[in-house]
Amino acid sequence: MKNALLIFKKEIREIIKNKNIWLPIFIITIMFSIAMPLIFSLISGSIFEDEDTVNFMNKVFGNVDNPEMVFINFIIKQFLIFLLMIPAMVPSLIAPASVLMEKENNTLEPLLATPIKTRELLFGKALTAMIPAFVISTANFLILTLIFDIVMYNKMGYIPLPTAEWLVVAFILSPILSFLLTMISIIVSSKSTDIRSAQGIGSVIILPIYLIIGLQVAGFFLINITYLLLACLVFFAFCPILLRIAVRIFDRENILTKWKMKA
Amino acid sequence: MISVENLTKEFETVTAVKDISFDIDESEIFGFLGPNGAGKTTTIRMLSTLIGATSGKITIDGRDPAKDGSYIRSMIGLLTESPGLYEKISAYANLDYFSSFYDIPDEKRKKNIEKYLKMFGLWERREDLAGTYSKGMKQKLALCRALIHKPKILFLDEPTAGLDPASAHMVRNFIESLKQENITVFLCTHNLAEASSLSDRVCFIKQKIIRIATLSELQSHEKNKRVEIVFKQDASRYRNLLESIPGINSLNIMDNTASVFVENPESDNPGIIRRLINNDIDILYVNEIKASLEDIYLELIKDEETR
Numbered sequence: 001m002k003n004a005l006l007i008f009k010k011e012i013r014e015i016i017k018n019k020n021i022w023l024p025i026f027i028i029t030i031m032f033s034i035a036m037p038l039i040f041s042l043i044s045g046s047i048f049e050d051e052d053t054v055n056f057m058n059k060v061f062g063n064v065d066n067p068e069m070v071f072i073n074f075i076i077k078q079f080l081i082f083l084l085m086i087p088a089m090v091p092s093l094i095a096p097a098s099v100l101m102e103k104e105n106n107t108l109e110p111l112l113a114t115p116i117k118t119r120e121l122l123f124g125k126a127l128t129a130m131i132p133a134f135v136i137s138t139a140n141f142l143i144l145t146l147i148f149d150i151v152m153y154n155k156m157g158y159i160p161l162p163t164a165e166w167l168v169v170a171f172i173l174s175p176i177l178s179f180l181l182t183m184i185s186i187i188v189s190s191k192s193t194d195i196r197s198a199q200g201i202g203s204v205i206i207l208p209i210y211l212i213i214g215l216q217v218a219g220f221f222l223i224n225i226t227y228l229l230l231a232c233l234v235f236f237a238f239c240p241i242l243l244r245i246a247v248r249i250f251d252r253e254n255i256l257t258k259w260k261m262k263a
Numbered sequence: 264m265i266s267v268e269n270l271t272k273e274f275e276t277v278t279a280v281k282d283i284s285f286d287i288d289e290s291e292i293f294g295f296l297g298p299n300g301a302g303k304t305t306t307i308r309m310l311s312t313l314i315g316a317t318s319g320k321i322t323i324d325g326r327d328p329a330k331d332g333s334y335i336r337s338m339i340g341l342l343t344e345s346p347g348l349y350e351k352i353s354a355y356a357n358l359d360y361f362s363s364f365y366d367i368p369d370e371k372r373k374k375n376i377e378k379y380l381k382m383f384g385l386w387e388r389r390e391d392l393a394g395t396y397s398k399g400m401k402q403k404l405a406l407c408r409a410l411i412h413k414p415k416i417l418f419l420d421e422p423t424a425g426l427d428p429a430s431a432h433m434v435r436n437f438i439e440s441l442k443q444e445n446i447t448v449f450l451c452t453h454n455l456a457e458a459s460s461l462s463d464r465v466c467f468i469k470q471k472i473i474r475i476a477t478l479s480e481l482q483s484h485e486k487n488k489r490v491e492i493v494f495k496q497d498a499s500r501y502r503n504l505l506e507s508i509p510g511i512n513s514l515n516i517m518d519n520t521a522s523v524f525v526e527n528p529e530s531d532n533p534g535i536i537r538r539l540i541n542n543d544i545d546i547l548y549v550n551e552i553k554a555s556l557e558d559i560y561l562e563l564i565k566d567e568e569t570r
Contacts, residue, residue: 006363014351106347110408113311113341114364115333253314257274 003116007124008131011098015128021093025136028089032082033140034147040075041151072152072160077223079144080169081213086140087174088181088206090133095185096198098128103193103259112252122250126182133178141170168228176235181205183242190249190259264289264416264447265310270319272305279305281471282319289415292438292448294462296455296556298564301469303451304344307418310449311341324415337365340414344421346405350394354385354404357393358411365412372411379407382437398425406434416447423457435461459556473563481559487512487524489552490532494519495545508538522552 015021047053102108111121145161152160162170184205185198192198215221248254265287272280280302287293297303308314310321312328312335321328323335348357358376367375380386383403388396393404402425409417422438423431438461441448452458458465459478467473474481494501498521505514505521510531515522525531528551539546 003364006360010349010352010356010360014349017351101349105349106343106345107349108347109313109343110341110347110361110405112313113336113339113343114361115337115366116364117333252312256308256313 001120001123003120004124004127007121008127011101011124011128012132014101015094015097015132018097021097024093025086025090025132028086029136029140029143032079032086033143036082037079037144037147037151040079041147041155044072044151044155068156069158069160072156072158073163074222076148076160076163077165078217079148080166081216081223083137083140083144084169084173084177084209084212085206087133087137087178088209089203090136091129091178091182092185092203092206093199094132095125095129095182096189096192096195098125099186099189100192100195100198104195108255108259112255118250118252118255119247122186122246125186126179126246129182129185130175130178133182134175137174137178138170141166141174165223165225165228168225168232172232173228173235176232176239177209179239180235180242183239183246186246187242187249190255264291264324265293265449266320266322267310268320270306270309270321271317272302272309272314273317278470280309280468283468283472284319285466285472285475287447287449289447290442290445291463292442292450292461294458294465295449295451295468296453296458296465296560297468297473303468304420306468307341307420307449307451311339311418312336337412338415340409340412340417342405342409342417342419342422344424346401348393348396348401348404348408351392353390354380354393354396355389357404358408361408362411367412375411375413376407379410383407383433399427399430402426403430403434414446416449417441418449418451420451421453422450423452423454431457455556455560465556467560467563469564469567473567478556481556482554487526488528489554489558490523490525490528490535491550491552492521492523492535492539493547493549494521495547501539501542501544504538504542504544508535510534519547 102111112118145166148161149159152158188201188205189198192201216223221227249259265285267286268284270280270283271278283302283306285293295303295306305314309316310323310328312323312332315329324338326335328335348354349360352360355376358380359372362372362376365372377386380389383406385400385403385407388400393401396404402422406419406422409419419438423434426434435457438448438450448461450458450462462478464475464477465481466475492498496519498516498519501521502514502516505511505523510525510527511523512526513524523535525535532549532551536546536549
């Protein structure tokens with residue numbers, strides 16, 4: 001554990017210096033957690049004054065007591081699914097950088113010649129991707145919650161967040177998703193010599209999340225607690241499989257003889 | 264300190280190392296020589312527990328690498344062919360990071376870092392990013408890293424590659440001084456002069472072991488000894504005569520010097536010189552040239568290829 005933490009500490013220091021990693025994360029945070037809820041909150045007044053929107057809400061939510069509140073909950077669900085991109089995206093940016101940096105500098109062999117165990121090396125790399133993913137996701141959820149609650153309380157005297165779905169996404173689904181994407185990114189990085197291509201493959205892997213976003217925005221379904229718990233179960237089932245593959249890939253001999261290294 | 268018995272390593276269809284055996288004593292400098300692809304790096308990797316053997320047995324300090332890998336790695340130092348440094352952190356941070364994986368008290372670790380950085384003349388630039396170092400400085404820093412935990416065995420893969428002559432000389436003196444500290448050195452090099460000046464014994468490898476011996480043993484077992492005859496005039500004038508003298512197995516001529524190869528200089532030289540003098544040829548001097556490690560290496564590799 002001590003050795004894994006040493007790796008984690010060193011890599012975090014390097015990631016902080018690498019703006020190619022933190023800049024996209026920073027932009028996504030500003031966009032999804034601050035800009036989008038603020039814009040929605042600012043224009044929500046005019047939405048409820050627009051005749052077409054009011055007609056639409058009456059048609060869809062006509063049989064409920066407060067259609068405006070139901071509409072806001074609907075919008076929150078849309079935001080919630082957008083926020084799933086963060087725990088998926090952060091590991092797919094950090095993990096390939098962490099592995100490829102070792103390849104570029106040819107540091108794997110001297111590192112493996114120390115008393116470190118390969119599982120500690122894998123654990124250290126996984127922590128490097130997962131802890132920032134968890135911290136950034138949680139921060140995003142908190143920022144979004146705060147902005148939504150303040151604006152909605154001022155406008156409607158109502159605090160919409162957090163909901164049960166919100167808590168499941170923030171504290172169960174996001175960490176599972178981060179773990180999966182970390183393992184996939186590490187597996188992909190072992191076969192790659194170029195950080196851009198590894199991150200490119202990582203961005204392809206998060207395509208299913210875009211698909212879910214698209215399907216929900218298109219109205220094919222609306223996430224609810226059942227769907228979310230089901231997703232948690234399915235994703236969780238993949239965790240041990242991917243962990244096993246990653247552990248096998250992180251075998252000392254495998255790293256030195258089968259990983260694609262930079263010439 | 265190191266014992267290897269019938270070690271073989273196969274990679275799918277390729278046999279990198281085949282049935283090699285040797286023993287290395289404590290504080291011995293063991294030169295490991297061979298052409299590219301001979302299995303040198305694979306052997307170092309097996310000995311430093313980085314990869315396993317297909318068959319055969321390795322014992323390091325009485326322990327089995329397959330069972331005590333972590334212990335063995337804590338007592339060895341490895342200088343890899345490429346320096347392998349984190350280029351975006353400082354030289355000091357590189358050493359601090361790598362050394363923190365060993366069980367050394369912080370105070371001692373820091374003292375060791377300072378000691379080796381000063382010894383290799385890098386202390387003043389310790390806070391510079393490793394990426395800004397020259398090739399030679401990187402090599403020195405990698406050597407510091409291999410030594411930082413005071414290993415009992417040091418595996419050196421091309422330790423002076425990329426160093427300027429003064430630095431290479433300093434590193435060689437340092438390697439020699441390791442004997443006094445009872446450190447065993449496994450020296451893998453293409454620099455044959457370096458191997459011959461440093462090694463107690465040398466091992467020639469080309470997948471399998473061709474020969475293990477001290478330099479003097481190798482020289483005494485040389486088939487053909489080289490005798491240099493320096494004439495007053497151009498030596499090519501005497502080519503036909505030299506070729507007709509019994510005992511001379513082969514001949515090289517350059518300017519006024521003829522290098523003749525004989526099996527036994529003590530019995531062959533008097534007859535050769537007598538024949539030349541009888542033909543009124545002026546000889547400036549005659550000298551027996553001991554075979555260099557390079558000559559021996561080339562001959563052994565050539566023999567191996569023709570087999």
